[in-house]
Amino acid sequence: MTPVLAAKGLVKRYGRVTAMDGADFDLNAGEVLAVVGDNGAGKSTLIKTLSGAVIPDEGEIRVNGEQVHFHGPLDARKHGIETVYQDLALAQAQDIATNMFLGREKRRPGFLGAVFRLLDSGGMRAEARRVLDELGITIKSMTQPVETLSGGQRQAVAVARAAAFGTRVVIMDEPTAALGVAESAKVLDLIGRIRERGLPVVLISHNMPHVFEIADRVHVHRLGRRVAVVSPKTHSMNEVVGLLTGALRMADDGTIEEVGVTTGLNR
Amino acid sequence: MSTIKERSEFILRTPAIGPALALVVAVVVFSITTDTFLNVDNLSLVVQQSLVIGTLALGQTLVILTSGIDLANAAIAVFATLLMAKLTLESGMPGVVALLIGIVVAAAIGAVTGGIVTGFRLPPFIVTLGMLTIVTAVSRIYAAGQSFPVTDDTLGFLGQKQYLFGQVEVTYGMVLMLVMYIGLWYALTRTAWGKHVYAVGNDPEAARLSGIHVRRSLLGVYVVAGVIYGIAAWQALGRVPNADPNAFQLGNLDSITAVVIGGTSLFGGRGSVIGTLVGALIVAVLRSGLTQAGIDNLYQDVATGVLVIAAVAVDRFSRGRQR
Ligand SMILES: Nc1ncnc2c1ncn2[C@@H]1O[C@H](COP(=O)(O)OP(=O)(O)OP(=O)(O)O)[C@@H](O)[C@H]1O
Ligand SMILES: [Mg+2]
Numbered sequence: 001m002t003p004v005l006a007a008k009g010l011v012k013r014y015g016r017v018t019a020m021d022g023a024d025f026d027l028n029a030g031e032v033l034a035v036v037g038d039n040g041a042g043k044s045t046l047i048k049t050l051s052g053a054v055i056p057d058e059g060e061i062r063v064n065g066e067q068v069h070f071h072g073p074l075d076a077r078k079h080g081i082e083t084v085y086q087d088l089a090l091a092q093a094q095d096i097a098t099n100m101f102l103g104r105e106k107r108r109p110g111f112l113g114a115v116f117r118l119l120d121s122g123g124m125r126a127e128a129r130r131v132l133d134e135l136g137i138t139i140k141s142m143t144q145p146v147e148t149l150s151g152g153q154r155q156a157v158a159v160a161r162a163a164a165f166g167t168r169v170v171i172m173d174e175p176t177a178a179l180g181v182a183e184s185a186k187v188l189d190l191i192g193r194i195r196e197r198g199l200p201v202v203l204i205s206h207n208m209p210h211v212f213e214i215a216d217r218v219h220v221h222r223l224g225r226r227v228a229v230v231s232p233k234t235h236s237m238n239e240v241v242g243l244l245t246g247a248l249r250m251a252d253d254g255t256i257e258e259v260g261v262t263t264g265l266n267r
Numbered sequence: 268m269s270t271i272k273e274r275s276e277f278i279l280r281t282p283a284i285g286p287a288l289a290l291v292v293a294v295v296v297f298s299i300t301t302d303t304f305l306n307v308d309n310l311s312l313v314v315q316q317s318l319v320i321g322t323l324a325l326g327q328t329l330v331i332l333t334s335g336i337d338l339a340n341a342a343i344a345v346f347a348t349l350l351m352a353k354l355t356l357e358s359g360m361p362g363v364v365a366l367l368i369g370i371v372v373a374a375a376i377g378a379v380t381g382g383i384v385t386g387f388r389l390p391p392f393i394v395t396l397g398m399l400t401i402v403t404a405v406s407r408i409y410a411a412g413q414s415f416p417v418t419d420d421t422l423g424f425l426g427q428k429q430y431l432f433g434q435v436e437v438t439y440g441m442v443l444m445l446v447m448y449i450g451l452w453y454a455l456t457r458t459a460w461g462k463h464v465y466a467v468g469n470d471p472e473a474a475r476l477s478g479i480h481v482r483r484s485l486l487g488v489y490v491v492a493g494v495i496y497g498i499a500a501w502q503a504l505g506r507v508p509n510a511d512p513n514a515f516q517l518g519n520l521d522s523i524t525a526v527v528i529g530g531t532s533l534f535g536g537r538g539s540v541i542g543t544l545v546g547a548l549i550v551a552v553l554r555s556g557l558t559q560a561g562i563d564n565l566y567q568d569v570a571t572g573v574l575v576i577a578a579v580a581v582d583r584f585s586r587g588r589q590r
Contacts, residue, residue, distance in 0.1 A: 103478035
């Protein structure tokens with residue numbers, strides 16, 4: 001089966017920092033793939049590359065087996081890839097409905113829209129309201145500026161935006177980081193529903209219980225590259241933590257082994 | 268019931284309300300304290316005196332909304348007045364053609380400014396400071412120490428008067444400024460173009476990640492602002508039918524004053540052109556009222572300066588609360 005979204009040998013350097021160092025990636029149809037790794041492992045850089053926000057120095061990206069070149073976020077969007085960025089990418093002073101439709105505003109039908117470019121503000125507000133209701137997020141007014149929302153509500157707006165517009169892949173970079181227990185559960189629930197719609201989801205999270213609850217496979221990222229892909233059914237949380245810290249290593253045959261402390265003396 | 272806190276937050280979030288109140292207060296105060304302020308002729312004159320700065324401030328608002336600033340706007344308008352006047356006077360060109368050439372040249376200068384700002388990612392303050400110096404020098408060279416009287420009807424058109432109800436003096440320039448403000452208000456608040464301008468000013472990276480062409484949006488702003496400065500030149504010739512290279516030397520600062528008093532944030536992404544219209548009127552009312560009260564020009568400058576600082580302080584204060 002061809003992966004819906006795949007990457008091979010991605011490299012991204014920022015001056016002397018190598019954020020990605022030959023990273024591979026595979027996302028299969030209909031699955032929830034968790035991406036885990038320590039702070040600074042390069043997870044956000046990886047998914048920004050997949051969403052067109054970062055252009056890699058080397059490596060290739062394929063959508064349904066076809067090689068693509070994303071020159072910007074719009075290119076990835078056109079392929080149906082929607083992303084919730086770690087810092088949310090919301091315009092703080094603008095209202096919820098505006099943010100929801102930013103960059104793909106709906107115009108009024110007919111003359112007003114075609115000639116006067118009049119936006120269908122009422123329609124966009126109603127649609128924004130519907131999407132948030134579906135998520136179970138209660139927000140009084142769609143005309144509220146985003147900066148007046150709580151951190152969790154902001155995250156909900158960003159998640160709802162991606163969920164509403166994704167048609168092929170939905171990527172979420174730590175979507176529950178600012179959320180309480182109840183709101184996190186809602187987002188996990190939503191991820192499950194997106195999967196039921198047949199869309200694959202990439203979920204970056206530091207929360208191992210969440211990852212093990214929802215993910216079909218776990219991509220372990222370390223020092224800018226993928227070091228293992230494991231199934232939550234066959235592997236334990238401790239093993240995943242060991243892999244991402246480097247205490248454990250996945251051998252070529254898929255078995256997991258301890259990494260001995262090697263120094264110059266006992267080599 | 269809305270609490271005082273909610274009300275003050277509403278005022279902070281609706282930038283044009285504070286300035287509108289200030290305008291009303293200023294008009295009331297001058298009406299009471301002077302005999303000559305409150306009459307139809309004087310009020311009409313106040314509006315006419317706000318036309319050039321009001322139009323410059325409209326373009327300035329666009330640039331400031333993108334968290335830029337335009338120091339060259341008045342210099343561009345002055346160069347356009349010289350072009351328009353000299354072309355009709357010396358080459359015998361029809362006024363309409365000279366007018367269009369002036370506007371197109373102003374737009375082209377805007378395009379160059381925008382191109383440098385977006386292409387080299389340089390701060391607009393520096394780029395427009397450079398443009399101010401260049402355009403001012405080019406104006407002086409072009410004028411060669413002269414000023415040019417305007418006799419052409421088209422170029423002077425905006426100064427022509429009509430009388431409403433037999434006594435209210437209305438110039439075509441007033442009508443045009445109102446139409447331009449309404450047009451830009453519509454474009455900024457009711458079209459995707461405007462939403463993108465605000466988003467770019469708010470957070471360029473968020474705008475980029477949302478699929479907005481940030482550079483294209485910025486470039487568009489500078490070109491539209493250039494067109495507006497060209498029209499400001501036409502307004503200037505309607506007010507005073509003489510193109511003078513030394514006119515409007517503080518026009519850039521006056522327009523920034525109007526924008527800031529109107530509640531638009533210098534940090535970008537917040538504000539409205541309606542606020543700017545009110546801001547331009549406040550400055551004109553203040554000047555007129557203080558003149559009627561017999562207060563010297565220089566003290567008027569002091570008053571305007573105090574107002575600008577107060578307006579920026581309010582902006583800072585409201586942002587402090589939001590962040
Ligand atoms: N725009 C940038 N400029 C310079 N360095 C960058 C940039 N973006 C990322 N880096 C560096 O690349 C490395 C990987 O960063 P990245 O944000 O991808 O990590 P991460 O795995 O998402 O971390 P976290 O879990 O903290 O979000 C870090 O060392 C970071 O400092
Ligand atoms: Mg990250």
